[in-house]
Amino acid sequence: RIAGSSVRSGLRFFGLTVAQSALDQSGDGLPDIAVGSKGAVLLLRSRPIVSMVTRVTFTPPKIPTSISGCTDFQQITASVCFSMTKATNDIFKDLQAELSYTLKLDYVRQRTRAYFTANEKEKNFQSSVSLQEHCAQHPFFVQCSLEDALSPVDVQVIVYFEGVPIQTADGLVPQLASGSSKVTDHKLNFEIDCGEDKVCEDDVRVDINFSG
Numbered sequence: 001r002i003a004g005s006s007v008r009s010g011l012r013f014f015g016l017t018v019a020q021s022a023l024d025q026s027g028d029g030l031p032d033i034a035v036g037s038k039g040a041v042l043l044l045r046s047r048p049i050v051s052m053v054t055r056v057t058f059t060p061p062k063i064p065t066s067i068s069g070c071t072d073f074q075q076i077t078a079s080v081c082f083s084m085t086k087a088t089n090d091i092f093k094d095l096q097a098e099l100s101y102t103l104k105l106d107y108v109r110q111r112t113r114a115y116f117t118a119n120e121k122e123k124n125f126q127s128s129v130s131l132q133e134h135c136a137q138h139p140f141f142v143q144c145s146l147e148d149a150l151s152p153v154d155v156q157v158i159v160y161f162e163g164v165p166i167q168t169a170d171g172l173v174p175q176l177a178s179g180s181s182k183v184t185d186h187k188l189n190f191e192i193d194c195g196e197d198k199v200c201e202d203d204v205r206v207d208i209n210f211s212g
């Protein structure tokens, strides 16, 4: 339901008539609806819809095993990439959006093992994206001599999407598809130490010695 007052102030009898078929009057490949009110007919244009995928890779890809014996900290760089693609078959070639996103490190734990700077386990960033992949590098640190160097460090990305008005289309604003996830989880695993030959085998032996 669209209220007349949300379209233009002073409209009377908004919705008096509604065009039966949705035709593309504006010629941008997206259907429009003509809605009549007293003394005026307004063309409601549908907005281009985009989907977005968030991808995170780490360098190094796993937390090195040397971390258990280190005296300082290990730096890891998260490469956060956003790919925006069109979900509607429109004529626009230069759709843009402003993203603000939050990176949360080891967020499932109360005592975090990763941080950006001292005690800072989450941070906000901004990025302008268009219809190609945009990546940004975010270095952070993993503590040394961890008590738990087995369960992965969970990194969460929360994205807030704001479409940039299209100048050539009277300020029509791209919209994010409802199916695009705004919150994504990524895992940073520990390298498993399998000895010098780098081959991991079960090496559990139990010696039971009955005596007496």
Ligand SMILES: [Ca+2]
Pocket: 023, 024, 025, 026, 027, 028, 029, 030, 031, 032, 045, 046
């Ligand atoms: Ca249209």
